Amino acid sequence: MHWGQIGPRQIVHALTQAQDLRQNGPLIYMKEIYWREFAYNVLYHFPETADAPLRPEYADFPYKPDAEALHAWQKGRTGYPIVDAGMRQLWETGWMHNRVRIIVASLLLKHLLQDWKAGARWFWDTLVDADLASNTLGWQWSGGCGADAAPYFRVFNPITQGKKFDPEGDYVRRYVPELKHLDAAYIHEPWEAPEHLLKKANIELGKNYPKPIIEHKAGREHALKAFETFRK
Numbered sequence: 677m678h679w680g681q682i683g684p685r686q687i688v689h690a691l692t693q694a695q696d697l698r699q700n701g702p703l704i705y706m707k708e709i710y711w712r713e714f715a716y717n718v719l720y721h722f723p724e725t726a727d728a729p730l731r732p733e734y735a736d737f738p739y740k741p742d743a744e745a746l747h748a749w750q751k752g753r754t755g756y757p758i759v760d761a762g763m764r765q766l767w768e769t770g771w772m773h774n775r776v777r778i779i780v781a782s783l784l785l786k787h788l789l790q791d792w793k794a795g796a797r798w799f800w801d802t803l804v805d806a807d808l809a810s811n812t813l814g815w816q817w818s819g820g821c822g823a824d825a826a827p828y829f830r831v832f833n834p835i836t837q838g839k840k841f842d843p844e845g846d847y848v849r850r851y852v853p854e855l856k857h858l859d860a861a862y863i864h865e866p867w868e869a870p871e872h873l874l875k876k877a878n879i880e881l882g883k884n885y886p887k888p889i890i891e892h893k894a895g896r897e898h899a900l901k902a903f904e905t906f907r908k
């Protein structure tokens with residue numbers, strides 16, 4: 677699609693022809709194509725959004741640029757297993773599932789209070805499907821500053837998201853080998869694991885796998901505080 681070898685109209689046509697649209701799969705797939713079209717529509721009508729938020733007031737959002745935090749996120753060393761797995765998958769393969777893109781974006785923008793442009797730039801450099809329209813829409817949606825955006829105060833919890841979407845921890849184990857031998861019950865929050873289980877799994881928190889870069893509750897609270905300051 678990116679190179680124009682197949683167009684969205686062809687896909688929508690094929691879906692309506694070949695599949696029973698009442699089934700879930702084709703309908704969901706069609707919606708994804710619509711998202712892409714929506715992203716292109718926004719970028720076409722608001723070309724400045726590649727560099728600036730669609731909602732201009734967000735240009736004054738009190739982000740706290742922090743090169744060290746950004747680097748830890750980029751390298752998959754935040755101490756949140758689902759985030760680290762996603763960021764390492766991105767680095768190794770150039771791809772990441774949409775759900776994980778949303779989770780890692782939320783951590784960078786909310787817990788770590790980094791500018792959406794820093795995240796967008798990293799995705800631009802590392803994604804094999806890097807696309808100016810969809811990447812801009814995805815980041816501005818996550819940061820609450822774009823079209824049809826998730827409100828800024830919606831802060832994803834990387835622990836519960838991990839448990840919900842990777843219940844056995846298979847995804848984490850694949851990309852974060854340090855946690856390979858940890859019990860599934862603690863794979864998304866290794867800092868809660870009893871000492872003997874950490875020892876058995878060869879994990880030394882803060883040594884061979886980082887402690888959380890910021891505690892979830894504290895991260896959520898300071899994101900909400902920044903939003904409150906911004907709103908005032």
Ligand SMILES: Cc1cc2nc3c(=O)[nH]c(=O)nc-3n(C[C@H](O)[C@H](O)[C@H](O)COP(=O)(O)OP(=O)(O)OC[C@H]3O[C@@H](n4cnc5c(N)ncnc54)[C@H](O)[C@@H]3O)c2cc1C
Nearest residue numbers: 708709711712773774777778781805806807810811814815
């Ligand atoms: C922070 C963030 C950044 C993103 N950056 C990009 C990017 O640079 N390039 C990109 O193509 N997508 C981006 N997305 C959207 C989405 O994550 C990917 O399109 C999707 O994961 C690609 O996997 P797939 O081909 O298996 O998608 P499928 O689920 O198979 O969907 C089929 C096609 O529909 C389109 N599509 C699906 N979801 C979306 C969506 N949410 N927004 C726009 N188009 C969509 C894509 O062209 C995709 O290939 C981003 C999402 C977020 C949250």
